[in-house]
Amino acid sequence: MPEVMFAGPDGRLEGRYHHSSEPNAPLALVLHPHPLHGGTMNNRITYAMYRSFEKMGFSVMRYNSRGVGRSQGRYDGGIGEISDAAAALDWMQAVNPNAGALWIAGYSFGAFVGMQLLMRRPEVTGWISVAPPAAHYDFGFLAPCPCGGLMIAGGKDDLAPEPAIHKLVDKLNTQKNVQVDYRIFPEADHIFAKQADQVVDALEDHVSTVMARRSLALAAD
Template sequence: MSTATPTLIDGPAGPLEIAFQQPATTAATALALICHPHPVHGGTMDNKVVQTLAKAFLELGYATMRFNFRGVGKSAGNFDEGIGETEDAAAALAWARARVSPSLPLIAAGFSFGCFVQSRLLPRSQPQQLVLVGPAVSRFQLAEVPKDTLVIHGEEDDVVPLDAVMAWARPQGLPVTVFPGTGHFFHGRLTELKAVVKRNGRL
């Protein structure tokens, strides 16, 4: 696999730090955009769950785009309650799409707050697959998502209670993959998380 090198691109609030990666030996068959958890609480594109998602998609032969929301790392700007962060995601997606075949299908993935941002971007991104890990439904208003969305949550999540995720998913008829005995950050379960994403989140 190739190595993602962080770089700066033009973003809506100034420089936007990204890590774009393509398969080393084959042409990418899809593009995955991955959004990180809450910036104010230490979320970055190098979060372990975000990196696990990127590794899963790269192993499936997809190009991957991680990036730091405004005010995180070398990205300019300040936290904007998900509004400006949605524009950051749109800018990162546009940059990545310009570097792969325009016909490649899109996977939109997020962790925690990143799920909220992906839900806000849905009308514009229109991904072929949506992957939500630990969606922060008790803290942000997530829009309705497609019926084939892969939702993964920890049974013992102390940041976003599983009950809240089930209450959000139930009216939509969304299946939820639950990791027994697992907290919000999937400590000790990242290998299994990657396997589930590769098996169920692929195109």
């Protein structure tokens, strides 16, 4: 897990990057929870998703947004953090110009930032959103959502209540060519303290299914 420092819009940003040994490997960018509530790239769920993509053969990065860890700058209410995510993606794409696919995975606040980035980068082919804060942020910008993905909610989550996430999923699933794989872990709260393995299993199941389906479609063409 080599440490990397790359240029962000408000100073240098700190990340951890794994480069796949596979030629033209797919890319994954993993985004951490809210920086004002202790969210960093070393968050347990963020780290688990990072390792999961690594295990599946991806080139993958997790990074600290502005003002977190050794990353320069100051928290910017989400707007600057979206620009940080775009800078991280730019860095990965420069290192991997022929990547076969691109996934974004975010947890909590990171899920909100990731979905904002999704709308700005048409090359994204899949996404993972764990406990997106649908009751606190307006996700109406996902209209239309460019592709389907995996959304995970905790049944005992008070910070990202499942009913609000369910409502968002239902809205996305009405859109043409969008299918959200929605999974609820009934005993999970916002920390997912005992559900990290379940998150990883769901991620690997969803990503492998989508990638296999895409490979079959390309072969058919």
